[in-house]
Amino acid sequence: MENKTNEHTSSDQHKEYEHDHEHGGVFGPNTELIFSVLSGVLLGIGFILSFIGGTPEWVSLVFYIGAYFFGGYYTAKEAIGTVAKGGFEIDFLMLLAAIGAAILGEWAEGALLLFLFSLGHALEHFALNKARKSIAALTDMAPKTAIVRKGDQQKEIPVEELQLGDIVIVKPNSTISADGVVIKGKSSVNQAPITGESIPVDKYPIENASIDFQDKMPPSENRVFSGTINGSNVLEIKVIKESKDSTLARLIKLVNETEAQKSPTQLFTDKFEKYFVPSVLGLVVLLLFAFLVIDETFSESFYRAMAVLVAASPCALAISTPSAVLSGVARAARAGVLVKGGSPLEDLGELTAVAFDKTGTLTEGKPKLTEVVPYQNVKSEELLTATLAVEKLSDHPLAAAIVTGATKRLGENSVEEASALEAITGRGVKAKWKGEEIYIGNRGLFEEDLSVSIPKELTSALEKLESNGNTAMIVRKGNTFLGIIGVMDTPRKNAKDIITNLKNIGIKRMIMLTGDNQRVADNVAKEIGITDAWGGLLPEDKVNAIEKLRQQENKVAMVGDGVNDAPAMTKSTVGIAMGAAGSDVALETADIALMADNLEDLPFAIALSRKSKGIIKQNLWVSLGVTAFLIPATVFNFAGIGLAVLIHEGSTLIVVFNALRLLAYRTR
CATH class of the missing domain: 3.40.1110.10 (Calcium-transporting ATPase, cytoplasmic domain N)
Structure with missing residues (x-):
């Protein structure tokens, strides 16, 4: 949306500056974890040998160097890539600290640092993949082939070769291969993969299958989506969208783009890191020369500087918000709610007012x-x-x-x-x-x-x-x-209960916007419990109404069908489209799309947003709190490299696993 995308980075930009952690290698996708374990094993062997009398020092050193290699391989790879792009990030700071420990002859501490840092990264990668897999499951649902009827013959072809108007045969209990309209057969279809609906939906043949559905969607009882699951009867479906334009394909594309859209909190942490990392490097340079003004050796000053490098690396801070946003978006997608990134996810939980289109939304x-x-x-x-x-x-x-x-x-x-x-x-x-x-x-x-x-x-x-x-x-x-x-x-059967639920979770004002006369608007509002009813509005009047509401309230959502309500959605803090499955305009226009035509998903989405916001705040307090504790602790020699890295990596894992709690979120 025009007024909401100005602060979003593209997917490519996002990946350029964020840790991808997709570290494959000689051992496959788990190479980073295996390298980390090897680092720990070599470190342990070297450490044990150092206590066995008669063992030459160079033997332990060989094992420590091996631990450096396996623990530092991906850290160095990330650091070099970041520096080549003109940036300084966490991996660079950690690599400097490890090199510094080696210069001091503290090979064991340096190896411990790289082992724990690489292990933390590998486990972080594993944990975040749980959230990503929830989203990637959408791709797995996409069928690869379709059975097409050509006259009296049936032929199995790749879904990419399907053309508009083709007749697809869908057997019982199999995945529907294309967006289309039922022309023969009756069956119940599990639409949960697309809309989140828990109960299968009955589908019937359309009366006139010769209609061109390019500009007009067929009724929901006749329409089916690629990736949904047929019930116990055979269906014949006329293809109305090519595979690249199917609802599932568009949904996968939009969900994959959500990581590129940063939330306000993430933008704050990015800005904080931008100034924080150079400040830390400046502090480290000063500490290197502490031996000139206080009574200690250069080695002691150097060691303290390296410990501060470890303590000040904002690893937990960098991952705290993205992990929570990714988990929240994945949980919403599983319930049939498409949230386009961190910004709408956070904004949704801060709403004080919700404006509804009447026709097709409340009615x-x-x-x-x-x-x-x-x-x-x-x-x-x-x-x-x-x-x-x-x-x-x-x-x-x-x-x-x-x-x-x-x-x-x-x-x-x-x-x-x-x-x-x-x-x-x-x-x-x-x-x-x-x-x-x-x-x-x-x-x-x-x-x-x-x-x-x-x-x-x-x-x-x-x-x-x-x-x-x-x-x-x-x-x-x-x-x-x-x-x-x-x-x-x-009015919808459950509209009154939903409005009550929204009031109970703290939405102060609910406004109905309609082109119907004021008398009709007042009657519907009274029946379902809407706080304000504004009737006789043209589409441009709805835009003015949203602008007026934004002056009166902190944050306002506009809920509509995504077509004639698109201008009003654009002016709202969060645009929410109803029944977005099958509606191209709704998917493009809205910040949040309720894929099923189900208003009950709105209170769930708001509650999930608030939970996500709460977890983001918890993660920020943990990450900033640990950094605020460790920097003075290392500056004044209360903690060395070993303790700093233990606390540092521990806090990183805490924020990641705290964020993953969102994947199991349920409303009471």
Whole structure:
């Protein structure tokens, strides 16, 4: 997003200055750990031999040098690479300290330093890989081949060769190989790998498979995603996205980019290190000449300087935030919440207000027949039958809702279709049914177009329905009023509970933004417990509303579908897209994407963010606290190289494993 990416580095830049630790070698991916163990073994042998009488000193020295080689190989490799790019980082400081110990003849301490430092790096690599593997599992879910039907023949081909419009056969309990639409077969599909939904979703064939779905997504009950798992029945799927553009492929790409997007805390620690490391080098240079002003030998001053080098290396600080961010992002991805980096992960936990688009976010997004009000002696069945007969001929979205609702209420009874349907723009429709004209429309249709007075009783019922948020339509057959039907986009079943949960976790204001009139907005807000309802808004008005909210509140999120709400999302602190699976615009626009169309994921995401923020703070206190203790301890000779490296590497492992707790995070 334009206003949020200015401080993000590219993935390449990120990898240029961060330790990758992907150290393979002669022993495969675990070479760094094996080298570290060899270093420790050689150090131990050399140390033991030094206590055996009659053993020449050079024998122990050979083992120490071997320990230096295996313990310092990757440290030197990192240090040389960093210096070549004009930087000074932790590995460089550690290498200097080890070389200094060797110059002093303290080969055992130098070897201990390199052994523990390399072991710490190897274990850190192992621990962080647990978080990375949680994300990398997405890649493993991607199927490699697909069974394609060509006429009467079936052929297995690589998924990269799939073309738009191909018909893919998906066997029971196998992975779906492409984003597509079901054209044959019914089955339950496990969408957890993409959306995080715990319960399989029923999928049905679409009625018209010839539609071009490039610009319009099919309904969720007909749509399937690559990487999801078919149930117990065979499905035939029409491919609507190439493998490189599938939801899974885009998800993998976006998740892999999250490490390049640094959080505010990480930017702070990077800036801190930028000034801290040169300051430490300056202090070390001064300490080298301490023998000139205090009563000690050059060797003692040199040893103290090397110990300070170890103590001041900000290894724990450097890894404290990235490890927590990576773990938090991985945990969110497992629950079907895509968080694009550290910045939105931290910001989400600091929200004080959340703005929601109404349609499709707080409501179902699909109008439903909610009210049937017969007039005087007319029966409900008669009103519904006449309405159904006419609306069956219409292609208006409200007509589809009326047909579905009326059919459900009337059952399987056959209804004689109307004829000669005519749409009256902005007013309603008219048609012929059973020899009489049927009019269905708003008040303007009857009072202005037909110059017919609406009975007081109907007017009163009409106003009541409209005040409750319904779109109300009067039905008239010939000269007789049959009654009123009401259609409404109803709130999601769990919307009220979710709003309550958000209030309970400290979100002060929840604002609904909608293009509907204020009366409809107020009614929906009252029903689900929204604190503010702002109606009658155009897309540009929503942008202004978010800007106004940001002046009133500290941090504001905008929750919408990622399409018409994109401008407002861009202006918010955190843009959150609903039902982002299958929506390219939602995935591109939002900072956080709720892959399933499930608002319940929002309280979870906020709670996870707060937990992540808490762990980041704990890690910062540990890393800064240890550094603040060790520097004076080594300056005043309370601790030597050995103790400094033990505490230093111990703190590094503490912050990494503390961050990994996020992978097991659960809400109560």
